[in-house]
Amino acid sequence: MKILSWTVPVIVVAAFLLCAGCTSAPAATQAAETPAPTNTTLLAYALAPSDLSEGWTQVTSREKTTAEMSPLARELGWQDGYVVVYTLPANNSAGTCTLTQTVTRYSVQNMSDLVSAVAANERKVGGLAFTNLPAPATGPDTRAFSAVLVNGTPTATPTGGMASIAFESSAPVATDGYVEVVFAKGDILDVIRMSGTCPPYDTIPYEMLASLGKTAYTKLE
Numbered sequence: 001m002k003i004l005s006w007t008v009p010v011i012v013v014a015a016f017l018l019c020a021g022c023t024s025a026p027a028a029t030q031a032a033e034t035p036a037p038t039n040t041t042l043l044a045y046a047l048a049p050s051d052l053s054e055g056w057t058q059v060t061s062r063e064k065t066t067a068e069m070s071p072l073a074r075e076l077g078w079q080d081g082y083v084v085v086y087t088l089p090a091n092n093s094a095g096t097c098t099l100t101q102t103v104t105r106y107s108v109q110n111m112s113d114l115v116s117a118v119a120a121n122e123r124k125v126g127g128l129a130f131t132n133l134p135a136p137a138t139g140p141d142t143r144a145f146s147a148v149l150v151n152g153t154p155t156a157t158p159t160g161g162m163a164s165i166a167f168e169s170s171a172p173v174a175t176d177g178y179v180e181v182v183f184a185k186g187d188i189l190d191v192i193r194m195s196g197t198c199p200p201y202d203t204i205p206y207e208m209l210a211s212l213g214k215t216a217y218t219k220l221e
Contacts, residue, residue, distance in 0.1 A: 042082035045103045045188060045219045047212060052086060056099070060085035064102070072121070076114065077107040088198070097198035097205070101216065104189045111184035112141045118182050118191065119143035127154040128177070136210035138183035138190075138217040146204050148177040179204055181213045185220040192216060 042063070049058055064081035066074060081104040088097040108114055122145075123130045133144040178195035192213055198205040 042080065042103045042105065042188075045190070045216070046082055046084045047086075047099075047101050047192075047216055049086075051212070051215050052099075056086045056088050058084065058086050064104075076117070079105040079107050081105070095197035097194060097196045099192070099194050099212070101190070101192045104191075105187050106189055107187065111187065111189065114189060115141045115143055115182050115184050118189070119145065122147070122180065122182075125154045127151045133179065133181075133204075133206055134210075136181055136183075136213040136217075138181060138213045139185055141185070142181065142183040142213075144179075144181040144206075144209070144213075146177065146179045146206075179206060179209050181209055183213065183217060185217065188220055190216055190220070 043061075046061070049056065061084045062082070064083055066078070069078050069081070081102055083100070083102045085101075086099040088099070106114055125147075127149060128147045129150045131146045131148075133146055135142040135144055178193050180191065180193040182189070182191050184190065190213075192209065194205055194209050199208065
């Protein structure tokens with residue numbers, strides 16, 4: 001009887017340890033095989049092909065890296081970003097319309113000040129004439145403007161410019177002019193720019209910009 005009373009607990013403990021070993025090994029394997037999570041939040045805020053009218057082609061849809069951004073953007077609290085680019089061929093041989101949207105997360109307390117800084121920085125480029133446009137339905141923290149080439153090649157002024165806060169530091173300046181809306185909500189800064197030959201092809205495509213801006217702003221709600 002004494003032998004039996006010692007044998008039963010030993011068998012139970014051995015079985016427990018064996019089962020523990022069986023369950024822990026697959027868990028470790030599963031953890032090793034699980035891919036690192038990716039940031040899909042900013043992608044959800046970007047304009048999707050379904051948000052655009054027929055004829056647009058998506059040419060870029062990707063995350064942005066810190067190395068792409070200017071020192072100015074990093075100093076202001078740039079955290080992460082996403083960029084999408086679409087093109088729309090003109091209905092003639094006049095050229096192509098390009099739509100560029102950057103969605104960026106900044107670690108700043110006052111996004112309204114950042115929106116103002118972006119708009120002011122964009123204007124620090126010589127050779128372009130800037131005109132304020134009516135603010136689309138993109139919230140109170142909004143700036144909209146057009147830029148038209150008036151003299152030679154756009155160049156940075158002594159006070160700044162071309163050290164972009166929203167776009168990549170190496171992004172070329174649209175020498176044929178552009179329209180742009182800058183807005184923010186929460187910790188997200190959204191910049192949408194249309195450049196090139198855009199419909200209606202004879203005027204600044206403000207109505208299209210305002211519509212796309214409203215669609216993008218709705219995604220932030």
